[in-house]
Amino acid sequence: MAIVDIEGVRKVYHRDSQEITVLDGINLRVPEGEFVALMGPSGSGKTTLLNLIAGIDRPTSGRVMVAGTDLSLLSEGALASWRSHNVGFIFQFYNLIPVLTAVENVELPLLLVRMSKAQRRERALTALRVVGLADRALHYPRQLSGGQEQRVAIARAIVTDPKVLVADEPTGDLDARSAQEILELMETLNKQFRKTIVMVTHDPRAAERAHVQRHLDKGVLTA
Amino acid sequence: MRYLPYILKHLRRNWMRTGSTIVAMSICIFLFCTLQTLIRAVTFNLKSANANILVMRHAVSLVFNLPIAYKERIASVPGVTRVGIANWFGGSRRPGEFRDFFPNFAIDDAFLEMYPEYIIPPDQEQAYRQDRRGCIIARKLSVERGWNIGDTFQLESFIPPYRVGRPFEFVVRAIYDADEKRHPGTVDNLMFFHYEYLYEMTNQRAGIGTYRIQIADPAQAGAISKAVDALFENSDAQTHTETEAAFRAGFVSLAGNLAYLLNAIGLAVTFTILLVTANTMSMAVRERRTEIAVLKTLGFPSGLVMGLILTESAALGALGGALALGLSSLAIGNLTKLPFIGDAVRGFPDLGLHPLVALLGFGLAVALGVLAGLIPAFLAFRARITDLLRSA
Structure with missing residues (x-):
């Protein structure tokens, strides 16, 4: 069964009087538990497609079904709530909140869930243990390396136990060794925890880790 | 309450900016409280004027x-x-x-x-x-x-x-x-x-x-x-007779222009502080465009993000207000000991920081904080995640 089912999606941006078609008639099906890499040159529409899957953007036309929900039918509020339960987002530049410790950053998505402070802390620590950073729970982002920051960001993405993980060039800002570690961690999440992962990457070595590679060019899926 | 630590941590983020805004806010509220106390002292005994008593003086x-x-x-x-x-x-x-x-x-x-x-x-x-x-x-x-x-x-x-x-x-x-x-x-x-x-x-x-x-x-x-x-x-x-209230109001009117001047000064300072605080909040929000995008991506509704910014802004006002009340209480209590000013105010009855003035001052501080945060919070409310991430 496809956890991501995209059908005839178009995305058009308007800049001044110009109309820019970023995605043009995209059809994509991602089965549950799949690890998909989206590749393509800059401006090909990879990140836009990822944003549509994550529910942080809406298509101009077409249908985006993720985890059994047609996202185009949801209001802004309902979409926000849907995101908090179904999707974990991993950014290229980690985007941790600098004034919060690692564990507080991981706790953030849990603030939206009705649970006690102790339960929240316990779940955040569990997520940090999964990414191997339990001993750095009280460190601030500035006290962590890039690789460690990305691990914390991954812990934040998985703490609500979402069905789908979307990653926008998760290794793009890391050195080779850290990138390897992050990719290994994502493989583990996919294999052991059965997380469906959709990853945008420029890096062929990163893409090799995925089960399926899809290529985008000028808003069209070419392979 | 669960968001409070998050808000307080953000206030500590740039302590120099937060501190200077709190001090500026507290000076504004301090002025408000002190001026209102003086005006209140000047007009105090109008309240006790008897309607059935006339006062006659030389015309x-x-x-x-x-x-x-x-x-x-x-x-x-x-x-x-x-x-x-x-x-x-x-x-x-x-x-x-x-x-x-x-x-x-x-x-x-x-x-x-x-x-x-x-x-x-x-x-x-x-x-x-x-x-x-x-x-x-x-x-x-x-x-x-x-x-x-x-x-x-x-x-x-x-x-x-x-x-x-x-x-x-x-x-x-x-x-x-x-x-x-x-x-x-x-x-x-x-x-x-x-x-x-x-x-x-x-x-x-x-x-x-x-x-x-x-x-x-x-x-x-x-x-x-x-x-x-x-x-x-x-x-x-020849004589001039008037009600006791009018007689006392005559004394107050001597200070009338002073009260007007004091209120005008207070208003100008308040407006300036509103601009300063609004600027602080705008800068704080502009710096955090990515964080706002992250919060929204994580599923924080736009209304909640707006609420967090407004609460942070109100907290800034509340801290300034609390500091101002402490300062005002101390200053008004010692006003009579000051040279010149002390001589002028010593005869005023009931000279002290009245709870109503304190409450008004604190309320004004919080209101200023909320007002200052309104526009940045609304912009954060309306901003689309993809636009925020792209401009970061």
Whole structure:
């Protein structure tokens, strides 16, 4: 069964009087538990497609079904709530909140869930243990390396136990060794925890880790 | 509550900017509280003005006295039930030194009967009436100066006709209390003594500063005022009679322009602080565009993000307000000890940071904080995640 089912999606941006078609008639099906890499040159529409899957953007036309929900039918509020339960987002530049410790950053998505402070802390620590950073729970982002920051960001993405993980060039800002570690961690999440992962990457070595590679060019899926 | 640590951590993020904004806010609220306290002190005794009492003074100025002979003629006017006397004595223990000043009046017995708000035990009032040098002092004065029943002290007036080459000696015969609930606005730092004593000590040169005229029907105040003034229209000392409220308001109007000026200054400072705080919040939000995008991506509804920014802004105002209240309380409490300013405000009754002024000041601080955060919060509310991420 496809956890991501995209059908005839178009995305058009308007800049001044110009109309820019970023995605043009995209059809994509991602089965549950799949690890998909989206590749393509800059401006090909990879990140836009990822944003549509994550529910942080809406298509101009077409249908985006993720985890059994047609996202185009949801209001802004309902979409926000849907995101908090179904999707974990991993950014290229980690985007941790600098004034919060690692564990507080991981706790953030849990603030939206009705649970006690102790339960929240316990779940955040569990997520940090999964990414191997339990001993750095009280460190601030500035006290962590890039690789460690990305691990914390991954812990934040998985703490609500979402069905789908979307990653926008998760290794793009890391050195080779850290990138390897992050990719290994994502493989583990996919294999052991059965997380469906959709990853945008420029890096062929990163893409090799995925089960399926899809290529985008000028808003069209070419392979 | 679960978001509070998150908000507080953000306030600490740029402590220099947060600190300077809090200090700026606190200065604004401090000014507001201090100015409002002064205005309140100036207008305080308007509250206790009696509707059935008229005040008659010399038509030219309070500086000039009226003849004693007027008393009987005023009393003969229909509608007048009682006529009392009150002369501003202007006495202090060291003449010309206002540090030691408190308001004191020479009165007659009819005056006391007209003002039941000065609550005096009957035995003490009796003792006062029987002693020509006797005086009545406020409880507050008794506590502040350590004067008790039977104690003597001397005062010397700075008003030329009352300067007789030696000080007046007084004996404390009664201490009055004020009931703020039954008679709000009763002045609680006065001293009264016998007009006869003043009359004798000045070799019968002291005239009457003001006549207090009690009337049966407050609705007739205008007509009676005209009637009594008409009695003396062709005399050397023409009179001006008005309600007690109008008489007191006349004093307040002397400070009216000052109050207007103080309010204008306060308003200008408040507006400036609003701009400063709004700028701080705008910068804080602009710096956090990515974080706002992250919060929204994680599933924080736009309304909640807006609420977090507004709460942070309100917290900034609340911290400034709290600091200001501490400063105001300290400053107002010590205002009378300052040179020059202290001399000017020492005679004001009830000079202190009133809870209502404090509440207003704190409310203003929080409101300023919320107002300052409104636009940045609304922009964060409306911003699309992809736009925020792209512009980061």
